[in-house]
Amino acid sequence: TLIENQKALEQLATELEKSKNRFSMAVDGTKAGIYEWNILTNQLYVSARFKFLLGMDTMDDSTLNIETFRFLIHPEDRNMAISLVNTAVELDTTYQHEIRLLQNTGSYRWFLDSGIVSLKGSAPQLAVGSIIDIHDRKSAEQQLKDKNVELEKANRELDRFVYSASHDMRAPLTTLLGLIHLAQITYIPGELDTYHTMMIDRIHAMDRFIKEVTDYSRNSRLEVKTERINLRTTTDEVISALSFLANEAGVEIKIEIDISLELNSDKSRLKVILNNLIANAIKYTDSSKPRRFLKIQAKPQEPYCILRIVDNGIGIQDQYKDKIFDMFFRATEKSDGSGLGLYIAKETIQRLQGKITCQSEEGIGSTFEILLPIDSTKN
């Protein structure tokens, strides 16, 4: 009868309503944003949650289609994402991938995008899928990766360190033993003086090495401590500690730094950097040149201060240029150092968010250029 039919229809409607509610509660529970892509028209329908996840609650769906959606995918993920979905469409299967989507804030967040293609006849008609915010997990993964890279670097350095340090510390000891032995058997007083001078020399070399190792360890362990620094005065302090060496080598020092130039930086780190670079410019001077000089220039170029240490010393051979900043690397026989100076300078500059580069020509001279943030408290 009509009434029975009416009742059955109402019953069906209630069941349908219940089922719809159950479905939407389940979807809400997953916090997933749902989309439906009509592959024939390229129209894209998205749920309110989808818009919310992208921070685009007020987005107008009518302008949304698969073409405009593509531009929400991070450029680095876009091609991979498109080809994966296209394959799923061709093979009439499911797809799942992790992609970054653009937020209305202008930054990207990671989502897990999963979907399934449905066929009508043999032509794919719809793709229905969901996106779930996985940004926090991805960020944690990235942090873990970064930490791992850091750890691997530290491990490699430790290996190199143990290997080279044993050499660098044992070599002067062996020399010392030899010199002591010579001193014991000599009868000539003049010779004894020479041996003593050589011994003192070796002890100084070892002391320098230990000081460099301490500098390295300080830089990697201690927090960056910023204060207002006058660059000119700081440079003068470093130079006065090196003036004995400069006089001995006959190197003329010119400083071109405005007396009013100030930085917000870490003073002890800045002094280590300046000391290592200036000491090198003095050490690797070219004694065959009648006029030997070293210039220290600085000028602000927001947000950096550009510092240049220029010398007309022996220069560096092309083949060694990209190695000089490596740990324990020496590019010349003339080095009596540890090969740590430039490595420590580079690491220290990096700790201050700066950069160092070198231009050098063998027989002509070298220029080391440093970009240092004027204000290290700004990040």
Ligand code: ADP
């Ligand atoms: P070290 O001076 O102890 O050997 P560094 O790490 O300070 O170690 O420098 C690495 C190498 O780079 C040096 O052995 C030297 O060959 C080269 N070098 C550094 N600075 C200069 C410079 N100003 N002029 C020429 N060569 C340099």
